[in-house]
Amino acid sequence: MERTVLFIGGTGTISWSCATEAIAAGWKVSVLNRGNFAKRPLPEGAELITADLDDDAALTNAVGGREFDVVADFMSFTTDRLERNMKLFEGKMGQYVFISSASAYAKPVARLPITESTPLANPFWQYSRDKIACENLLVEAFRDRGFPATIVRPSHTYDAGLLPNHGEWTDIVRMRAGKPIVVLGDGTSLWTLTHASDFAQWYVPLLGERRAIGDVFQITSDEAIPWDAIYRELASAAGVSDPQFVHVASETIAQELPDWGPGLLGDKAHSVVFDNSKVRSLAPGAAQKVPFSVGAKQIIEFHDAHPEFAVFNDEVDAAYDRLIARVTG
Numbered sequence: 474m475e476r477t478v479l480f481i482g483g484t485g486t487i488s489w490s491c492a493t494e495a496i497a498a499g500w501k502v503s504v505l506n507r508g509n510f511a512k513r514p515l516p517e518g519a520e521l522i523t524a525d526l527d528d529d530a531a532l533t534n535a536v537g538g539r540e541f542d543v544v545a546d547f548m549s550f551t552t553d554r555l556e557r558n559m560k561l562f563e564g565k566m567g568q569y570v571f572i573s574s575a576s577a578y579a580k581p582v583a584r585l586p587i588t589e590s591t592p593l594a595n596p597f598w599q600y601s602r603d604k605i606a607c608e609n610l611l612v613e614a615f616r617d618r619g620f621p622a623t624i625v626r627p628s629h630t631y632d633a634g635l636l637p638n639h640g641e642w643t644d645i646v647r648m649r650a651g652k653p654i655v656v657l658g659d660g661t662s663l664w665t666l667t668h669a670s671d672f673a674q675w676y677v678p679l680l681g682e683r684r685a686i687g688d689v690f691q692i693t694s695d696e697a698i699p700w701d702a703i704y705r706e707l708a709s710a711a712g713v714s715d716p717q718f719v720h721v722a723s724e725t726i727a728q729e730l731p732d733w734g735p736g737l738l739g740d741k742a743h744s745v746v747f748d749n750s751k752v753r754s755l756a757p758g759a760a761q762k763v764p765f766s767v768g769a770k771q772i773i774e775f776h777d778a779h780p781e782f783a784v785f786n787d788e789v790d791a792a793y794d795r796l797i798a799r800v801t802g
Contacts, residue, residue, distance in 0.1 A: 477501045478680055479536065479566075481526070481558070482547030484513045487572070487630050487669050487676075491545065492516040494673035495680060505536060506548075512634045512782065529557060540565040543680045547572045550600065555607045559614065568621045568686055570679060573608050575628035575691055575747070576601040576740040586748040589626070589689045597739030608689075615687045623679055626691040628745065631768065632669040633775035634782065637703065639733055642776060642783045643790050644704070645711050653717035655793050657737060660701035660720050663744040667694040668763035675749075678756040690752040694761050697746045706769040719797045729792045 478495055482488035483504030493516045496502050503520040515521055524535035526548055544566045549555035555571070562569065578587055579594040593608070595601035614620035631637050638644050644654045675692045679685045698706075701718060708716035723742035727734030753759070763771075776783040 475501050476543075476681055477503070477541045478543040478545055479503045479505055479522075479539075479541045480519075480545045480547065481505050481549075482545075483516065483519065484510060485547060486632050486635050487627060487672055488545070488547040489513045489516060490632065490669035490673040491547075491676050492519055494670070494677045498677050500677075500680065503541070505532075526554070532557075533561060537561060542566065543568045543570060545570045545572075545680065549607060551603050552606050552610050555610060559610075559620065563620065566621070568623060568681060569611075570623045570625060570685075571607065571611055573624050573626045573689075574601060574604045575626045575693065575745070576736075577605045577608070577626065580739055580743055582743045582745065585744070586746045587691070588748045589691055589751055595739045598735035600735065601739055621686045623682075623685045623687075624689040625676060625679065626689065627672060628665050628667060628691070628693040628747065629741075630667045630669050630672050631772070633768075633771040636707075636772055636776075637666050638707070639736075641786065641789055643786045643793075645707065645773070645776070645783075646785050647790070647793065648708050648713045648716045649711055651717070653719045653793075653797055654704065655721050655726060655796050656700055656704055656718045657723045657726060657742060658700065658720060660704075660718060661699050662742065663697040663746060664700055664703060664741065665693045665697055665745050665747060666703065666765050666768065667692070668761075668765075668768050671759075671761050671763055674759040674762075675752050675756045678759070679752070682755060685755065690755075691747055691749065692752050693747040693749060694764075695747075695749065696761070696764060697744075698765055703765065706766050707773070710769040710773040719800060721796050721800055725799065726796060729796050730789065 478500050480492045483492045492502050496518045505522045508523045524531045544562050577593045579592040593605045611622040615622050647654050723737040
């Protein structure tokens with residue numbers, strides 16, 4: 474019998490790879506979004522359902538009368554949207570898989586490795602607090618009325634179209650020009666980068682999996698890479714043999730680039746190492762296939778081939794110069 478899954482999203486960094494993997498695994502995939510395919514195409518073999526997720530009436534008209542085995546929600550960032558979606562699909566699906574975030578784990582990190590039982594609390598980042606609130610809503614619904622929720626916590630996930638350094642191609646331009654770039658902290662804190670295709674191979678086995686309902690799974694790669702090493706991989710892929718790094722405290726970077734502050738102080742400034750044994754127990758054949766040394770080459774090749782996405786940011790460039798002047802005198 475054909476299994477059906479609706480991806481709310483389906484063309485984002487994570488969701489495109491997950492939808493593509495689901496199709497390969499034999500799922501009938503429908504993708505619900507506004508039809509924006511600027512960077513990633515509609516996954517081959519997927520049905521497109523077009524609706525604006527901020528338009529309740531349009532969403533109801535698009536999917537209100539349909540049923541799915543699984544609804545995979547990549548696009549709920551607040552409880553208002555999540556609660557709307559839950560009401561729309563409750564009784565019309567067998568499992569609701571919600572994408573949360575590993576940034577929801579308590580900061581600063583008290584103990585490594587991080588597991589699904591690590592406490593949730595992030596005083597720095599509203600995005601993370603909203604994800605925690607969404608998780609609480611789903612847990613309560615599961616306990617009160619058996620709402621078939623599964624919660625998934627990715628950490629920093631990327632593909633060829635997404636640079637891991639705040640998405641900044643500015644860093645690559647500066648390195649290629651022989652100019653120094655700013656690296657957070659002292660460059661030795663550990664960070665985990667997960668290629669979206671690797672994430673997908675651990676995510677898809679959770680779809681329709683009875684043992685995953687009412688439970689939480691984190692999905693990350695097993696690599697823990699110092700920030701200096703991350704930038705060296707990007708530099709090497711960009712053809713830069715001797716990149717220049719200037720190490721700056723995250724708090725100082727946040728002062729110059731306040732939009733980066735919550736993500737730095739609430740996530741990237743803290744060393745993270747994850748224990749992924751729980752999700753691996755349900756996907757025993759899956760293994761990491763794309764180390765960041767390979768992923769970095771994909772990123773540079775994609776942006777060199779698509780200059781429309783290789784955007785140089787004058788404001789970030791100027792902020793780097795100010796930060797470097799502050800710490801080097």
